[in-house]
Amino acid sequence: MNGPGAALHCPQCQGTVTLGAEAYGCRACGAQYPVRDGVLRMVTGLDRDQRQVRDAFDFEHRRFEQARYLRITPRLSEDWLEDVRLPREFFRGLTVLDVGCGTGRWSYAMASLGARVVAVDVGDAAVEQTRRITQGVGEVEVIQASLFALPFRPEQFDFVVSWGVLHHTIDTLAAFRAITPLVRPGGHLHVMVYERRNPVKVLGTEALRVVLRRLSPEARYRFCGRLVIKNRLVFNALRGVIACIPASDLTGQLDAETAQFGLYDWYSPQFNHLHSINEVRGWFEQQGFDDVAVTTPIKYHRPLDRFRFGECGGSISIRGRRLGLARQAVIGRVA
Ligand SMILES: C[S@@+](CC[C@H](N)C(=O)[O-])C[C@H]1O[C@@H](n2cnc3c(N)ncnc32)[C@H](O)[C@@H]1O
Structure with missing residues (x-):
């Protein structure tokens, strides 16, 4: 492993992790992290709730493997650009983290667009399928880990995405806060969460x-x-x-x-939290992001329709840009 995920730290003690004869190991606490099927395995100490969510998705990813929806086609890059509303050349050369990559469709899309991608998921089927579909597509590293115990140092990534993941954890805001420090100042965070409705x-x-x-x-x-x-x-x-x-x-x-x-x-998953646009926008602002923009088209304008279906019709894709450190400090003092 010598790409963007190379500078790893131990998810248990934050010590430095280096490659030994058979596995990655932490110099500080001695924990060992094996590489199996081309995937670095760094899941540690999941609680019961996280295991339930992991197992629910694991079934889905294994069973869904043959489904038409999952077929990897060049169209995926177009779908991705439509979701993030960014120009095709935006991703070229960026270092990107896909948190909760599932079976890897967006990792595949971003790698096809020229990004160096680190794809992370807590589930076995997810990381194994992501490894398989991204073989030979640009530069992709796949790591099995929970987003609450990621092995990355702060500010390592130009672009972090977590699409359809945070609301499936015990606390969406805590999950959001766990990934925001990984974005470098000036870099972007893009998330999709379920929208509050009826x-x-x-x-x-x-x-x-x-x-x-x-x-x-x-x-x-x-x-x-x-x-x-x-x-x-x-x-x-x-x-x-x-x-x-x-x-x-x-x-x-x-x-x-x-x-x-x-x-x-x-x-299936134990957690399926719903959120409003204003709530998620507030999270971005509190965590020191500006240029916060909802990239899903607003579908419903009438109050009754919004009440029934949400403004975007059920899911909100939203992105912000992380401010420089000086501006973050000012926001920290005001908040
Ligand atoms: C609905 S799927 C979305 C997959 C992918 N982002 C996509 O858009 O196709 C949710 C994914 O989040 C993963 N996930 C749930 N909790 C997680 C956690 N604590 N850490 C990492 N991944 C998690 C699940 O294993 C699952 O693959």
């Missing part, structure tokens, strides 16, 4: 989630297939109280399997 539906979905979490992942996945609803009357009766999808919405892009996995994604 509280009745959220409550109903939460109640169903509690029940479904008792099932095995396979049984839960099968149940989610039933929530892709063919009968319009049944769908209309349920749509206001639980997350479900009408079969009539299925398209080439949103095929039945993708819809079923989308629902599995909703009902």
Whole structure:
């Protein structure tokens, strides 16, 4: 490992980690971190909640491997540029961290666009698939670690992204704060989090989630297939109280399997926090970021629609630029 992830520290004691004969080792505490299947394994001491989230996604990533939605195509770079609303040449030569890379689609896209990428995820299937799909695509290092115990020193990255991850941790803001120091002054942080909306539906979905979490992942996945609803009357009766999808919405892009996995994604992880644009904007500002911009188009303007669906329709992509140290100090004093 000699790319951007080379200067690693120990996630347990912050000591310096160096490559030994068979594994990476911490000079200070002696912890050993093996490399398996081309991935440096640095997960340590996950609590029960984190293990639940990891296992829920692990099933999804293994089962979803063949799904159309996950196929890696050149179109991914276009999808990525559309999400971040940045020009194609922006990523060339940048050192990028993808936190919670999943099966690696955005790491693949950014590497294709010329970035040096470090991809991190807590799950086995995620890092193994990311390793596989990014083989031979530019410079990509894959590390298995939790975002709460990352092996990087502060200010190592030009661009940090965490897409669809932070709200699946016990505390979205704590997760946000864990990754902000990794952005160098002048660099960017881009996150996607779920958006706050219809509280009745959220409550109903939460109640169903509690029940479904008792099932095995396979049984839960099968149940989610039933929530892709063919009968319009049944769908209309349920749509206001639980997350479900009408079969009539299925398209080439949103095929039945993708819809079923989308629902599995909703009902499986222990945590699925929802946030408003203003709340997330405030986090960026408090952590010393400016130029904060929502990159998802605002879909809903009428108050009732916003209440039901959120302003962006359910997910907020938002980016900020980290201020220089002097400006951060001023903000720290004011906050
Ligand atoms: C919905 S997926 C998003 C994957 C990817 N960012 C994408 O957009 O395709 C959420 C990912 O976050 C990962 N994750 C959840 N908690 C994590 C943690 N504490 N540290 C690192 N990754 C985590 C999961 O393993 C999963 O791969």
